[in-house]
Amino acid sequence: MSNAMRHTDLDKGRRKRLWQIEERLHCSIVGTCLTPAELRLLCRKANLAIHAGMADYELHSAFVAIAGKPCHAARLLQRHLDGKYGSVLRRFSRARSVEELAALWEEALEDGKVAGAWWALVTHPSTPDDLLTRAYGEVHMLSHLASASVRRGRRELGVLRGRVAELQGELARCRSIHLRRIEEQEREIQVLQARLARARDMEQEREEARSRLQALESEPLAERVGQLSERLAAGLARAEQAEAAAAEC
Numbered sequence: 430m431s432n433a434m435r436h437t438d439l440d441k442g443r444r445k446r447l448w449q450i451e452e453r454l455h456c457s458i459v460g461t462c463l464t465p466a467e468l469r470l471l472c473r474k475a476n477l478a479i480h481a482g483m484a485d486y487e488l489h490s491a492f493v494a495i496a497g498k499p500c501h502a503a504r505l506l507q508r509h510l511d512g513k514y515g516s517v518l519r520r521f522s523r524a525r526s527v528e529e530l531a532a533l534w535e536e537a538l539e540d541g542k543v544a545g546a547w548w549a550l551v552t553h554p555s556t557p558d559d560l561l562t563r564a565y566g567e568v569h570m571l572s573h574l575a576s577a578s579v580r581r582g583r584r585e586l587g588v589l590r591g592r593v594a595e596l597q598g599e600l601a602r603c604r605s606i607h608l609r610r611i612e613e614q615e616r617e618i619q620v621l622q623a624r625l626a627r628a629r630d631m632e633q634e635r636e637e638a639r640s641r642l643q644a645l646e647s648e649p650l651a652e653r654v655g656q657l658s659e660r661l662a663a664g665l666a667r668a669e670q671a672e673a674a675a676a677e678c
Contacts, residue, residue: 442554444518447507448499450551455496457568458551459489462510462544468492471509475502510548517545521553531560543571 450458459468465485472479472488479488495502511518517537524530530553537546550556550564 444522444552444554446499447496447503447510447552450496452497454551454565455493456489457565457572458510458548459492459496460572461568462514462548463492463506465489467509471502471505475505477502514545514548517542517549518552521546521549524553527555527557527560530556534560534564538567543568 447455447458463471465488468485468488469479471477471492477491479491492502492506496506497503521530521533524533530550534546534550537543547564547568550561
């Protein structure tokens, strides 16, 4: 930390307005603290003429130019940023020294919450030039890192999309094989069901044949029983006649 930042009490004056900030910082403020969707919303609120096909870069450039003028759109931009980062602004406003201000900035860097801290730092009435310059450099480098990360992410996304296409093709092939196997199984089930039905019919026919055979085999025995019954009846009749004759004598 430089000597200019050591043990320095902070001025509790009024925060800077957007158009009071150095022009060289406007690009980083608009690019870091606002999203393209927010810029389009602010365009509508400020009744600025934009067309549906306007690129994000064109929108960004338009607001960078607006930021340096104390106009209606710039005031809307100021209010939007103050509202969006209100809690961060209050935390930075409680800093009692440059050391505390620098510590808050370092904490934001560590946490990856740079946007609100950058807005708080550039609008703080007592941010020293060396801290502002260092923070600006860090924000600038973060934008490069973010761009590199986006490019790397896009490359990885391209690889992943290719892999997804491969997996989709493989999945389609697996589904086709699976469907063919299901169709084969269904045909096999139908064949087995037909065989089972024929087997049941044959079993019924076999039972009917067995019953008929048993009936046929039992017929001679019935005839013999009938003959024996007739013989027995005849024998009983003769015995009765003999007994009657003996009684007469």
